[in-house]
Every structure is written in C-alpha cells, then in structure tokens.
Amino acid sequence: MNEMTPPTAAERTDKLQGMGCRRKRVEDVRFTQGRGNYVDDLKLPGMLYGDFVRSSYGHARIKSIDTSKAKAVPGVVAVLTAADLAPLKLHWMPTLAGDVQMVLADGKVLFQNQEIAFVVANDRYVAADAAELVEVEYEELPPLVDPFKAMAPDAPVLREDLAGKTSGAHGPRKHHNHIFEWTVGDREATDLAFRDAEVTIKEMLSYQRVHPSPLETCQCVASFDKIKGELTLWGTFQAPHVVRTVAAILSGIPEHKIHVIAPDIGGGFGNKVGVYPGYVCSVVASIVTGKPVKWVEDRIENLSATAFARDYHMTTEIAATKDGKVTGLRVHVLADHGAFDACADPSKWPAGFFNIVTGSYDFPTAHCSVDGVYTNKAPGGVAYRCSFRVTEAAYCIERGMDILAQKLGMDPAELRLKNFVRREQFPYQSALGWEYDSGDYHTALRQGMEKVGYTALRAEQKAKQEAFRRGETREIMGVGVCFFTEIVGAGPSKNCDILGIAMFDSCEIRIHPTGAAIARMGTKSQGQGHETTYAQIIASEIGIPADDIMVEEGNTDTAPYGLGTYGSRSTPVAGAAIATAARKIKAKAQMIAAYLLEVHHDDVEFDIDRFRVKGLPEKFKTMKEISWAAYNAVPPGLEPGLEAVSYYDPPNMTYPFGAYICVMDIDVDTGVCKVRRFYALDDCGTRINPMIIEGQVHGGLTEAFAIAMGQEIAYDEIGNVKGASLMDFFLPTAVETPKWETDFTVTPSPHHPIGAKGVGESPNVGGVPAFSNAVNDAFAFLGNTHIQMPHDAWRVWQAGQKLGV
Amino acid sequence: MIPGTFDYHRPKSVSEAVALLADLGEDARPLAGGHSLIPMMKLRLAVPRALVDLAAIADLRGVRRAGTDIVIGATTTIAELIASAELAVALPIIRETALVIADPQVRARGTIGGNVANGDPGNDLPALMQCLGASYQIAGHAGTREIAARAFYQGAYFTALAPGEVLTGIRIAPPPAGHGWAYEKLKRKVGDYATAAAALVLTMRGGQVASAAIGLTNVGDTPLFAEDAARILTGSALDKATVDRAVAAAEAITSPASDGRGPAEYRTKMAGVMLRRALVRAAARATH
C-alpha cells in the first residue's frame, strides 16, 4: 500500500478488531506469564490468617467447644465461635434464597465439615496447628442423607431454628424438613392430556450432586480501618456489588465505607456467587483485631463445604400420540438443598428457571412442581456453569425425549424434528410461561446430523449390535443426541431480583482526549475474557480500536453497580449496557463531528471509525479527532467530555440453543466409555469473538463430560462426605478429554441491541444430556430405558450386568 | 492441607541415615520422593516428628548389574526406571508399569523404594515385584538383610520393614530372554491408582506355558501373588477353559475395598479382566 492511499473500509474495520474478530485474549498476556493478580497474591503488612475448625459429623449437637489450648499457641490472635459472633448478630446470616444459615455452628452441626470455629493467627501454619487443638464435644444425632426420606413422618428434625414455622420464604412448608413447594403450569389440562394420551413414559431421572471446580478456591482478605471506619474486602466474588450491599446490611457499616474488590478470579462456575462463612469471619476477625485477615480455603474445604450444584431428582412424564407428537409434560422434582437453603437464584425463583423444562418442543400443556427439602449435607444449589437450574431442566427433557423415542420405536433425532417449535412460531409462548425470543431449531439439528453423517452412524451402530449379539465383539456403540434451549441473561426487573435489587447491569465508558478509552462494568470476568470481548463491542459501536480500550471490572468504588457474572448474563445484560452506553457516546460524537464539519448533524453518518458528510465521503472526522475535539471544541450548549453511563434492564431473557451429537464406544467388560466423536453446534446469536466462543465451548464440554461421566459429591449413610478431593472427584486431564468439534448457526436475539445471547454455559447445559443419552442409547437395544449418572466405569459395567451382557 | 511441625534431616550415607533413625526413634520416618508421605502429612494422617531425607545419599540411586541380577537403588525415581536402557532390555515390564503410575510430575519425584516400602496396596510396583520374584535389600542399625517381596507385605501400610530400617535396593533376577510380559491396569484417569491391575510374566515352550507368575494390584490389603492361577496356566496352551479357571483362581484370592473406583464385586471382576488381557498380550510377546 502506498502511504498516500487511504485505507480501505475493510482495512479500517480490521484495525478496530471489533465484533466478529478472532481477537486474541488480552488478559492472557498476564495469565500465561504468571502475572495475574489473585486474592492469594495479596500480602498486606501485619496480615493475619484464618483457618476453620470443621465438623467431624453430619448431624450432631455441640455440647462444648474448648478453645483454650488453641488460644495458648504462640501466634494465635483469636479463636471465634458462634458465641463470639452472637452479640454482633453475625452467628447466622441470611441466604440468597430467603433462608438463614449458620456462620459458625450454633448449638448443632448439620453437615460434615460445617464451620465451627475460626482460628486467627499471625502465620498460616500456626493457624492450622491451633485449629487441631480446638476441642469440640459432640453428641451424635441421627443423620438424614436420603432426600426421599426427608419428609417421612419420623425423619429427624434438622432445623430446630424453624420449629413452628409453617411457611418459609416461598410459601407453606409441609413438613419440618420441607423448604418450599413451587408449582407452575396447568395441572388440570396436563392431567387430561395424560388421561387421553396414546403413549406415555415415566422415569425418575436423577442429576447427582456435583460441585464446580475452579482452579482457584474461594478466598478473601478483609481489612478494617478503625480510624476511617472503612472496610476493604478483596475476594473471589462473581458479584462484587451484591457482596458490598450484603456486607453493609449485615455489618451495619455504611455502604460507601465498604470497598469490595474482586481482583483476577481463577474460575467461578457459580461457586463464587454466594456469601460464605469464611468471608463473614474474616471481616469480623479484622474488626476485632484491627489487622487485615486472609482466608483461603483448600480443595477439600471447597468441595465439601462451599456451594454444591444439582442434586435434583426429577420424575418425568411425557404424553404423546402414537405417531410421536408430544401432548403433555409433567415433572415433579425432589430437590435436595442440604442443611440450609442457600441456592443462588433470583429471589422469586426457588427452583430457578426450571420451567424451561419444556425445552425446544411445542408442548401444548405442561405442569411442573418442585419440592425442596433439607438434608444433612452442605448447602448450596448454585448454577454450575448454567443459568439457574437450566442444566437440570435440559437433562430432564432431553433424557425424557430419548426415552419416549425408544418407546415409540422412533429415531430420537426424528422425534425432536417432529416436535420442535418452528421458526415461524417465534416469539413463542411456552406452556410453562416463558417467551422464547427467537430460534431456528430445524436448521440447526439438520446441519448437525449432516455434519456427523447421522444416518451412517445409525447404520454402523446397527451392524455393531448384530456383531455383539453374535458374540463377535464386546464393544457397543451409542449415539447421543441433545437439542437444548437455554434461558439466560437474568433478567428483566419485572420478574428478576436478588435481595430486592433488580437484575440490570451497567457500563460506563470514558473516551480520553487522545481517543483511548476506559470502560467499566458491573459484571466480573472469572476467565470468560470480558476484557477482550467487551472492548470489541465498543470498538464496533463507536469506531475506536479495541486495543485502545481498557476494560475494568470488580472494583465497586469505580465500577457502576451491577449484578455480576453468572447465568450467562454478562453478554445479554452488560453487553447490552455496553452497546447502549456506546451509542450515547456515538450520538454526542455525531454532534461534535457535525459541528467540526460545519454541517447539520442529520447530514453526517457513521462510517466504521468516523463520521462523514452524507454523499461526501472525503469529508469526515475520525473518532480520534472527535475525541480530541470533545475536550476543546464542543458545539455551543454541549458539555465538554465524551463519556456515558448506561444501566440496562433487559426486556426479556435470551434463548441460546444448540444441537450436540456424541458418539460413544463402550467396553462392556470393564464399563469403560470412550467418546469417539463429539459435535457441538451452538447458536448464541451474534458472535462477538468466535475464538472465545470456541474456547468457552471447549471448557464447558469438558466440564459436562466430567459431570456426566464421573463427578459426584456422595455421602455415606451416616453423612460422611465421600470423594471430596481431586483424587476421587473426577476432573479430566488432557488425556481423558475428548476432541471437540464446534459449529454454529446465527439467529440474533431480536430484542438485544447487538443480537447476542450468551454462550459460556451452553456446552454444560447441552453436553451432559448428550453424553448421558449416548451411554443410554448404547444399551437401549438390550432393553435399557435409563441408567443414572454419573456414567463412571463401574456403574456402566453394573448396568450391563443387569441387562445380562 | 498443611502438615504439622516436624524436623528435617539430610544424611549423606546409609549408615548416617540408619543411625539418625535409631536416635530419633519411632516418630521419625525416611523421606524419599515424598509423594506418598507428604500428602498423608498434609491430611495429618501421618504426623512424623522428624523426616530423614534419603535424597543426598548418592549410593542409593541408579540401576546396576550384580552378576546376572539387576539391582535398582531405592531412590531411583520412577522416571529413571522409564528412561533406563538396561531395564528396557532386561525387564521391559518395569517400564510398562512405570508408565502407568501417576503422572509425569509424580514420576519425576516418586522413587521405587518409596513405592514398594510404603505398603500402600494401591501402588503398582509391589505386585510387580512379587511377580518378578524380587527381593528387598534392607539396612538397619543391626546390619543388613534381604527379604523376598512375596514375604514383605503384611497388611495395608504394614510391612516387614522394622522401624529404623531403610530399604536400600531391589534385586531382581531377570526372566529369560524371549519371555512374555504385560502389566494391565484399569484406572479412572491419569494419576489414579488402579481399580485393579495385573502383572504377568510368562515363558512359553512349544506352544505351552512353561512358567508363569502373576501379581495383582489394589484388590486386597496387600499386593497379591496369584500362585494358584499361575500353576493352573503352567503346561497349558492357554485354551479358554484353562484361562477361565486361572482367572477364577485369581479372582478368588481378592478382597478389594469398595470405594470410588467401584464396589468390591466390580473390582474383583476387573482383576480377572486385567489378567485375561495381560495373558493375551504376554503370550503374543513371548517368542518361544
């Protein structure tokens, strides 16, 4: 290119690295060089360290706690128990789900590894040694582990604090271990559909208790400045602003004197949404000692005490005609919430958005009810890489459809094609109350079937089944089909809030005089790559290069208030706030440009990185020039500067969808399952950064693989938590992880400013049923209808034995 | 996940180590690669008062010939077993087994001595050593002794090693050239201990099994030497009926724990499946 030749439109677009560009992740420059800045990297002068004494039992009365030996250890500064927190009214705390939760055991313990005492010392090692010396005397109580026994008349009473309370945050309670019942849909119409059905299926589908496994566990540093009366709290917070508000409400410290900072976070997956006893104890310890206090949980503590996910037991019924048209769906869920209801859902949704359970299918009627119960297990119920209870719902309907296909003798893909909501039906009102914004399901599934050679796979499977029957092979083959519809981007203020705060999100953009910019949001990346993608949205919207935009999140003093990052809400909600803030800036830039070009602002138009005079493309002002002018030559009557803030209240959720197909080979002699092929087509609407989308899909599929094929937080019959270390909790390495094939279609969201829908969680939502359907499909020809997850080798082997292989 | 307080010693010779252990008494433990001991200390399942690190004792490391036998020094790492040209030729089953132990990081630190001395039924090398008829060379305050791997294991984490004794080397008489071998291990993932595993060495003569030795991993409190199964196979042409009988005999001596790897019944059956698969591969490798 000659220096004098002006850059072409394509060159100018490329330079921006805006939407659609496979821009490299800017945060990886520091992450790959070990230069991230995580909570545990923080070292403050005089900092103290906290460590917990935890319960040995699942259910026991605490007769006494003797801290004297621990306090006598040199270096120990304090040992906190419930008795110390009680005067501050901090021995219990409210949960996001409208329940209360013990911060430190108050009279009894309700799950193994529950927090009993918090030892604070000037050295991490001393804290651990002293914790060993705290003597707790227990009186064992009968444990309640099986949720199906929770509401038996003679079931042990777990929550003595709720004695006599016949209703909770979500309505009446039926039993002393009952938390809530949530129902949705038309019961009568659904019962009728089942009465008149030609074909029905019914199966209890369990989605086992699992746990997110971020690389970094939950941790914080609390530092209270007595002179200023200010609290600074660094922590692994997916929703730092909410933590600030909760901290203000709990502690009585005015909110403006609380500084919550989430530095780099090493993965969250829902695990870092809630408020944990470690945070409260660190804050109290810092107030008491006047020193900064650090708390970092270890892996066993993380897996056994901070929030779990799933533990949903879904009795699923589908009614259909003989030729495979679905006519009704009825689901009852028994939800095991553990000892306290600490689910992280929008306040009015005790079972999250489980009513997305009609999936991608045009059910004329449906009914769903969920009973939440207490058991002697750790509290939680977070959305582990999914929107609230959406993974459970997707598993329920996608297994259900396969079971129906089997009963009908129909191909599972064909049954789906037959029942999909059709493109022309959008926006579509589902039987359980959602308005699906957009979709083109038939195109997506057909594309997937074609890419994997679906017909040939089924033929191969048939041949293998015959060879197996003839005794020529001990290997069987399964093809797992999953077509999921998610509901993400919580959410509209009309039905979504957290503790009364509407679930909007926010963005503030400031353009500096030289045309560089800083942008801040109310969300918080934990590895999703916000610093990269958010800048791309701004680059495309206002025409300054993404490389010139710094994205900053996580400091509640500087970032505008937002509800945080989980439930795939960052792009649907904050992404929209970014676009709207950018458009405000663009509107002002247009005024400035017109002024500089001495024309009416209606006579200029935006062109990639500039405003030009309509019909005179050689007369223009670049955004760089406009930025400079914003600080010295604004039109009369206009304020100087170029910045904007936007708070975005989404009009609806977004509904990403996808078609996943898994080919699995199973050795029936050992039960070992091998994923031969995994194809994932995702439609997340407008694609901001294809490379990041692929990365998100790879990661989410790997987690889905782990969940379906091995993860479980199990308890033995007396309430001991089993497998809460990475020796047993299945975290696949690169060796076990299958190769992922990704694909896409693009159906933009009609109500989102840039048409984007969110993708980070789709692979977990769609992946789990695809793996499980593949395993189940492999055994179907032997008469299997359903094998419960996880599909680890021994369970698969056992299933084969039961089928007589 | 933070160990308690302990002292640390780093002797330069076996005699110094043995003297130290004698002085320090029962609360002292030898430390080799630390990849079994330190995790147990972090969980506070082991709380030694003192560690006597064997790493600086040069004599304990490496593979050497002693006549026709091979002696492997106790602190030879698992990675070094894999890299050894000597072993690759004379005892290829060691390399095959070492490659399915843990992961490269653990193998770079973990030692053969620690692996066999620990008494963990999950470790892979003890059953292999029983299969190979290895013997352990031991130094103590009272002198040195040698004990057969087949007589060494008494229970989980309970061995013939007396407090204060140090395992210095492992002596193995390699099976004849042309032998068949296989180590079959079923595990949940890389880095996991065996759900069940079988070590097998056999020799063939005229299409028949001339000799066989079988060790089983992680299906009992100790590694298991499956003598009956081997006897059943000897003299056979590995016909299906004989193999079935041998597998049944091997399964019969197992008593695995039920754990995250599966219930006892499954693990017993998997020991059988591993043996069956090892037989196929070993027989194919045997050149006589």
Ligand SMILES: Cc1cc2nc3c(=O)[nH]c(=O)nc-3n(C[C@H](O)[C@H](O)[C@H](O)COP(=O)(O)OP(=O)(O)OC[C@H]3O[C@@H](n4cnc5c(N)ncnc54)[C@H](O)[C@@H]3O)c2cc1C
């Ligand atoms: C994640 C992980 C996965 C693993 N997976 C496997 C696996 O699949 N298969 C497997 O076989 N192993 C496995 N291991 C164990 C690993 O091989 C250990 O390193 C090995 O078993 C112990 O060797 P070490 O040198 O680390 O011993 P150390 O941990 O140092 O010592 C172990 C014990 O032996 C004693 N000891 C050590 N050396 C001597 C000696 N010379 N004389 C007397 N006593 C001694 C110590 O006092 C201690 O009691 C795994 C370990 C980890 C951490």
